[in-house]
Amino acid sequence: MTSSEPVISPDFAPFLIQPHFDPRIWGYRDLRPWFDVTAGDEPIGEVWFTGDQCRIASGHHAGKPLGQLFSEAPAELMGSKGHPGSPLLMKIIFAKEKLSVQVHPDDAMAHKYGEPRGKTECWYTLAADPGAAVALGLKPGVSMDEVRAGIHNGTLEDFLNAVPVAKGDMVFVDAGTVHAIWPGAILFETQQYSDTTYRMYDYGRPRELHIEKSLEATKLATRSGKIAAQVLSDRTILIDVEYFRIERIAIEGSRSSSDLRYDGEPPRGLSYLFAAEGSARLVSDAFGPIEIPARNIVLIPAASPEFTVENSGGLDLIRIVPRWPEATA
Template sequence: MPVTERNVFAAMAPFRVEPRFVGRVWGWKDLHPWYDRTAKDEPIGEVWLTGDDCAVATGPHAGKTLGEIFAEMPRAMLGENAPSGDSPLLIKVILAREKLSVQVHPDDRLARKYGEPRGKTECWYVLAAEAGAQVAAGLKAGVTMDAVKAGIEGGTLEESLKMLPVHAGDMIYVDAGTVHAIWPGSVLLETQQNCDLTYRMYDYGRGRELHIEKSLEAARLKTKAGKVMAKVLEDRTVLVEGEYFCVERIPVEVSRSSTSLRREDESKAGLAYLFAAEGTGRLASAGFGTVELPARGIVAVPASSPVFAIQDTGGLDLIRITPRWPEKTE
């Protein structure tokens, strides 16, 4: 009998996802102590935690890609409310040794104009930061599009950027259309729409392709980008809740397990990702046994997951990331 969504499981157990290490010219050869990984050739700048090509590491579907799981079992993964069966979020760890390009991402409308399914709104949660670390999120007040064009041509675009100092624990929201850049000195957990469209405006003469016309078409002089104030609730801290995603810190005490990650206002279960920003944890249930959560690792919790407990097995700092669906407009 072929494997289908109907006959695999009524409930689908959580599973760990294998990270995918992606080469970037601005990255590091050695990712220690963040990951036990050393680049053989091109430096590594991004660790993709939920990319479609990432492999499932545990459970009965081990060896399949995350993209294959969503294609085969969209309802089990996403629940009833999802508008499509696509994997909704791409989650990465960004480790920059040099400045990234000055860039912009398209919104949904512009991405679809050029044949892509969706645009790219994202956020950055600062896992670590050196003294003086900065990112650019938006343009300074009063900057015109003509000034942006002149900055691209003259190599002075940095002068128009709104720079933000960053510290561990900060959350920065970067909506589509925001001219932005990541500078060295911080390690970021990036949550974004599942899209890797980047239009480079300026790249410090590194010889990579630029996308001047599309970047100018996508760029907005004013956006919602900037630092987000955390909202502290009784059982969690909401770091950001936007149109496409919600990112939260969930306390798990060593002395007892956390058995509920759902909020009272969540009427139906949906997909969640659990990321260990620090330390290690374990998911445990009579229904599926245990799933280990290593430091800087991620576990996918399908919408159809059985009830489980989360245990702190050593200094766990737990981040929960869930997709949101934008309201449809006529």
């Protein structure tokens, strides 16, 4: 953990991150109109925004892999509170087919198997067809014996809760929650930075299953579910848990960077701005203007100079702030 406050520097002005298009067998071959991208040999299922392999797309560090900059300048990016490495992975999920039924470990189980952290996540629904739903958690009264039997005889889905989703819904997926993303919705996922997934059932696809670890990770009851938005005078809190806080920020004309911070938030820390719809511009006396197109993300380092956010038209701005549980802070 770093111990000193970062020095404000235009070298650590906000910067855009180039999306990384990740192939998945359950994805799409054409991401238009969301992105002007078509697939090659394999369909695209995920668009990563904060992966270590993602390239910085603007500013002093343009061209550098994001993970490299986190290694080189943790204090400048994260401030005095935080741990080495990117704390959150953010992506958009494009599911043309059902994903596997899966579960993620919590921190304790991840540490047991030599992983740095577990995987708690959430999904913000960018778009949804009528009747769209996700599988989230086990139905009340389901036993572990039934889960194991359902894996082996192909009836596991019968034991899962189907949760309807519509545009604007926020869904919390606590570690230990058995879940599956189904077709019909486009989801913006924020998660602890971990790619540890235990597949329980994969609809006959020829991919590895992790049955014993998935059963070990499974919790019969978790905190998962749809989260009611908390509407405040200056923002809407979509979710606020131990690993991340996510807000919708209304920008009528323009808004200063200091005004983006919520009451009680440290004055210097890492945050991200995601243009879910429309576009934005960041302007400052300390650095040149930064355009944020729709479905793009900008990282705000702890060492960033102050700036102003301008609504360039139709902006739906999502602000993501990493949080560290007190036990590991």
